[in-house]
Amino acid sequence: MPQLLLGIGVICVLGIYALYHRRLKTIEFASNKEKPLIIAHRGSSGVYPENTKAAFDAAVNAGADYLELDIQLSKDNCFMVIHDATIDRTSNDSGEVNGFSEQELKQLDMGTWKNAAYKGEVMMTLPEVLSAYLPKISLLIEVKHIKDIKKTAALLAEELHKHSLPDGDRIIIQSFDRSFIEYFHTLMPDIAVGVLVRKVNSSLVNSLRPFAAYINPKITVATPANIELIQKAGCKCVVWTVHTEQDRARLAYKKMDGIATDYPEWYT
Numbered sequence: 001m002p003q004l005l006l007g008i009g010v011i012c013v014l015g016i017y018a019l020y021h022r023r024l025k026t027i028e029f030a031s032n033k034e035k036p037l038i039i040a041h042r043g044s045s046g047v048y049p050e051n052t053k054a055a056f057d058a059a060v061n062a063g064a065d066y067l068e069l070d071i072q073l074s075k076d077n078c079f080m081v082i083h084d085a086t087i088d089r090t091s092n093d094s095g096e097v098n099g100f101s102e103q104e105l106k107q108l109d110m111g112t113w114k115n116a117a118y119k120g121e122v123m124m125t126l127p128e129v130l131s132a133y134l135p136k137i138s139l140l141i142e143v144k145h146i147k148d149i150k151k152t153a154a155l156l157a158e159e160l161h162k163h164s165l166p167d168g169d170r171i172i173i174q175s176f177d178r179s180f181i182e183y184f185h186t187l188m189p190d191i192a193v194g195v196l197v198r199k200v201n202s203s204l205v206n207s208l209r210p211f212a213a214y215i216n217p218k219i220t221v222a223t224p225a226n227i228e229l230i231q232k233a234g235c236k237c238v239v240w241t242v243h244t245e246q247d248r249a250r251l252a253y254k255k256m257d258g259i260a261t262d263y264p265e266w267y268t
């Protein structure tokens with residue numbers, strides 16, 4: 001008898017959970033004419049090791065619209081795909097990313113920190129991502145840990161010019177460093193650029209709108225009024241980052257242009 005009651009209890013909990021998810025999925029974009037773009041933050045990084053092939057492949061398979069990835073320069077000026085300034089958190093070694101060459105960074109195991117099943121994932125380079133994924137999916141590329149704005153922008157433009165670049169916003173370059181974005185825009189005015197922001201107000205929006213096609217706010221400041229302020233200035237708005245179900249619920253009914261999430265599969 002207690003086992004039967006326990007069984008019924010488990011079924012009820014699972015049923016309520018499933019209904020909640022279904023309801024959330026159907027109401028989420030009810031007020032939007034169009035669904036926001038779903039941007040896989042560091043790939044499908046909720047489950048797979050961030051910024052790796054495993055995470056990017058999973059995001060493509062989940063039907064995400066964009067891959068978000070973080071890039072920074074190695075000691076020998078190759079753009080490597082990694083978020084932190086050091087390799088400590090996401091590899092089997094330690095040290096500053098820009099203290100190693102591309103070849104040295106390529107030796108690292110970038111998967112085991114997340115789960116032993118992903119042992120052997122290697123750090124990707126930007127050229128590898130552009131060649132492998134641009135034919136399949138759009139890219140939101142964030143430039144991190146910029147030491148020299150002009151040098152980094154010139155190297156990025158040089159790298160992008162090596163690839164056959166699609167029209168429109170299939171590649172977006174974003175950064176928290178607005179000076180970098182403003183300068184990069186002068187080198188490649190046909191590539192859409194975005195500035196990541198932790199606050200939104202009209203003077204900030206007005207100062208960014210001349211060059212930033214995207215003003216991308218942190219989820220905590222992505223109020224309907226702030227989203228509208230950005231969009232009325234003629235910019236698009238990608239909100240970052242949905243890490244949890246609570247984050248996801250927080251964005252329900254809002255009219256942003258895109259959502260960066262660790263779990264693109266929640267939306268597709």
Ligand code: G3P
Nearest residue numbers: 068070142196240241260
């Ligand atoms: O897409 C925006 C988001 O990636 C910015 O934060 O720290 O995850 O790079 P972070």
Ligand code: CA
Nearest residue numbers: 068069070142
């Ligand atoms: Ca990022």
